[in-house]
Amino acid sequence: MQRHITSLGYDVWAAVETAYTFATSPKTSDKKKAYECDAKASNAICCGLSNDVLVKVMDCKNAKAIWDKLSSIYKGDDKVKEAKLQTFRARFESLKMTKDEKIADFFLRISEIVNSIRGLGETLEEKVVVKKVLRSLTPKYDSKVSALEERDLNKLTIDEMHGVLTAYEMRISEDIQPSKETAFKTHKKDNDSELDKPDDETVFISRLKRGSSRYRGKLPFKCFNCGKIGHYAAQCPSK
Template sequence: MVDNYAVRNPIFDGTNYAFWSIKMKAYLNALGYDVWQSVVDGYTPPSTPPTDTAGKRKSENNAKAEHALLCSLVDSEFTKVMHCKSAKEIWNKLKGIYEGDEKVREAKLQSLRMKYESLKMKEDEDIVAYFLRVDEIVNAITTLGEEVEDTLLVRKLLRTLTMKFDPKVSAIEEMKDLKTLTKDELFGILTAYEMRREDKPSLKEASFKISKKGKNKNHAPKESSSSESDEAEAYFMRKFKKGKGKYKGKFPFKCFNCGKKKALKICPAVMEKKFFSWQ
C-alpha cells in the first residue's frame, strides 16, 4: 500500500513553517490514517516491547510518523527535536517554536486581520497578482486556526477591485447569487473579463482614430489608407456574402471614380465618397 505511493516527504529548513505543516500533515495521512492519528493522539512507549497485536500496531504507526518527520528536517532543525520520544512530541515542539504560544498566535492573527482589512487592488495590478496576494494572507490566517468564509471573501474582493471592473461587478451583483458564488468562480469570471477588456481599444484610442480621419488627407500616411481600404473591403464582402438587398449575387465592384472593376480591392476614392456601382 505505502510502498507503491511514490511521494517524497516535504523538507523543512526553518522557513515557511505554515506551508510545510500543511504538506506534512497530508503526507502523514497518505502513509495511513492511523499514522497521522498517532501524531494527534500521541503515543507513550511502554516499558517493555508490546506483544499484543494492537500494541504493536500503535508502536509501528508512531515509528512511521516519527521517521517521516525526522527525515523531513534539515540538520539544523533536526537537532531541535532529536531528543523527543514520540511523533506527537516532535510535532508539538516544532509548532511551539514556529507558531508560538497562544499569545503569540493571537498577535500574529491580529496583524494578519489588519492586512486583510486593508486589502485593495492596485491600479497597475492584474487579477492574477491580486488574487495571489489575497491568497497569501488568507492562507496564513487559516494556518493559525481561523477560517475565512468564502462568501465574505467574495464580497471583500468585489468591494476592493479597481474602477475598471465596476461594470462587471455591477453585472455580477445583479446576475449572480453571492451566497453561492465561490472565490474560484469569481476568479474565472474576472480573468475572462480582463482579457476581453484588454483586447478592445480604449475610448481614447478610438476617438484619436476618428479625429485623425478628419485631418488633411494629403498628410495621411499610406499605411492608414491601406488599413482603411482593408476595413472597407471587409465590410462590403460581409454584405456580399450575406446576399442581402442590392448586393445579392452581384460581383465585382465597378468604381465610378476610376471606372475599373475591383474584384478584391476597392479604390481609395470609393472609401472617401462611398460611391460605387455593381457590375
C-alpha cells in the same frame, strides 16, 4: 505535512495525535504496530524539515512530541497567535488591487492572507472574502462588479469569481490592444510625413541645380553669420 502523514495511513496520523510510549513488557502485535506507525510518522515529519529546524526536535521521543514542538515554534502561544492574527486581519482589511496588477497576482495575494488567517484557527467565511474582493478591485472592473452584485453573493465562490474576472480581464485587454496599434500607426505616419517634408536648404539646392547659371551643379554659397544658404554674411537678415 498533515496530508502527507495521513496518506501513509490512518494509524500513522493517530500516532501523531496520541503520544506513543515504549512498551516495557513483551511486545504484542498491537504494540508493534503502534511502534511502527509512530516511527513512520516521525520519519515523515523529520524528512520535511530543514537542518536548522531538525536540530530543534532531535530530543523529542515520539511523533506527537515533534509535532507539538513544531506547532509551538511556528504558531507560538496564545499571545503570539493573537498578535499574528491581528497582523493578518489588518492586511486583509487594507487589501487593495494595484493599478497594473493582474487578476491572477491579486488572487494569489488574497489566498496567502486568507490561508494564513485560517491556519491560525480563525474561521473566515467564503462570502466575506468574496465581498471584500469586489470592494478591492480597480475601477476598470466596475461594470463586472455591478453584474456580479446582482447575483446572490452568499452563494458565489472564490474560484467562480476568479474565473469570471479572469475572462473579463482577457476581453478588455483584447479591446485595448487594437486601439494602441492604431494610435501607433497614426503617430508613425505623421512622423514619416515630417521626415519626407524637405527643408528650405534642400529646396534651394534643388532649384539651384535646375538653374542655368554658372553655379549649377556646384555647392551654393553659405552665410557665415547664420549658417543658412542663399546669401552672404553682409546681406544676412539675421545680422
